[in-house]
Amino acid sequence: MRVGFIGLGIMGAPMAMHLREAGHDLAVFNRTASKCEPVRAKGAKVAATPREAAEGAEVLFICVSDTPDVHGVLFGPDGAAESLAKSSVVVDCSTISADATEEFGERLAAKGVAMLDAPLTGGDVGARNATLTIMVGGEEAVFQRVLPLFETVGKLILHMGPLGAGQRMKVVNQIVCAVTLLGVVEGMRFAEQSGMAMDKVMQVLTSGAAGSWALANYGPRILKGDFAPGFPMKLQSKDLRICMEAVREAGGRYEATALADKLFREAAESGLGDNGTQAMIQLLRRT
């Protein structure tokens, strides 16, 4: 299949590589062109603009950071929308606002271009191992057309509903992840302050009702002082801003989500933005 891919970051680069290795005719675009080198060496074409990456593509993947980035590569100067063919599909794997997604989908539909929102979870490891979870919103028939490509890069692929439903599922996921991590770091911080033997603390916590993916994966990194991203604080903070927009619109009580939004923003804006989310404990250690 002729596939375009925009955004070769920590997630996009290995995904593009898997698509190329599966034999697809691939054109890639990335702001920093050097990131395209590995996949170019495997036979992908490197495009100079989003417009060029989208030219002739049956499916165009976008994997960038935030709502304005998606808007830019689609509708900005030399944007993909200038060249996308009728009946092609835009698959946006970025985590952005569901409302903006619906708006972008409408603008593309006016040109006869379909859209799926397909945010990811599973991290850099999942992208490298093609074990991502992909939450997809959009028309069922379009989902079915793209499904073989999703299966090349992911493991659990779920059609959640109409366009935007993937992003709303991602909101659910990010709320749970962020709040869970707050529990892990506050618990570990109290253990530190109490001078406990941290190996025993981890044994107790992982043995029972306190256990979580966050504890199992971030706990050991915190103990080693390893704050490399995984998932960078500034992206977690960006995702929580999107979560807050979503829960405000839904209405109701989301006090833990609001607290996570506040704390991750504070951490991201006070020197920890490029660290992994586990660096939240560093914020607590400052006081």
Added chain:
Amino acid sequence: MRVGFIGLGIMGAPMAMHLREAGHDLAVFNRTASKCEPVRAKGAKVAATPREAAEGAEVLFICVSDTPDVHGVLFGPDGAAESLAKSSVVVDCSTISADATEEFGERLAAKGVAMLDAPLTGGDVGARNATLTIMVGGEEAVFQRVLPLFETVGKLILHMGPLGAGQRMKVVNQIVCAVTLLGVVEGMRFAEQSGMAMDKVMQVLTSGAAGSWALANYGPRILKGDFAPGFPMKLQSKDLRICMEAVREAGGRYEATALADKLFREAAESGLGDNGTQAMIQLLRRT
């Protein structure tokens, strides 16, 4: 061994039964005497007062709800302290304040009685299956004396440090559990409000970084509308009050813990106290 056991609640009753079945000479006391019947049928002596349960005991287990309850059974009228023999050991499995524990330990030490704090995690299921995690504080030599009894009722048994260290470990555990559960219920609540297919939501959440014991165990109960305790809201709220005392003394930022304390107290005081902690989602559904 001659063992006394005070408090045959949801945790204490199966623990006492395991000790009796292991062949120990057991005397039990419970405020509601009918709860003693199953273990009496297996040959345990039923005591009329804490003092009587403690008489001649080499080790006296206490498994009650809160700090004043432990104080009462030890030092109240007909309390265990009146009859405890020199060199006997009090093992308090309740979750209470570490500071009060240290105070009780001093009062007992003045009578030549040793004390261990030994709070539990693993829930009613862990108590029934003798797979509890037990976090023990107190002198190493005393811990070693009681270890065979701990091994009769638990699986992971860790000596955390001096008297009070078990309770401080429990604080860590309860912070992580309570905050993690807030993340689970706020995430699930947003999914409900968005009208998502909850089976798919659970598949996504359990597949990746949002996964936790709380999600795996409480998520399905929430979907079934099963709010029976497991762990009752009012005890979670009581534990969080103890957590707040502990983190205030430690100093620093524990904003998620404080939020959990606020929300679980509100839930416990507004008609959900006898429900399991997963009923937190009911509080969110009211708005």
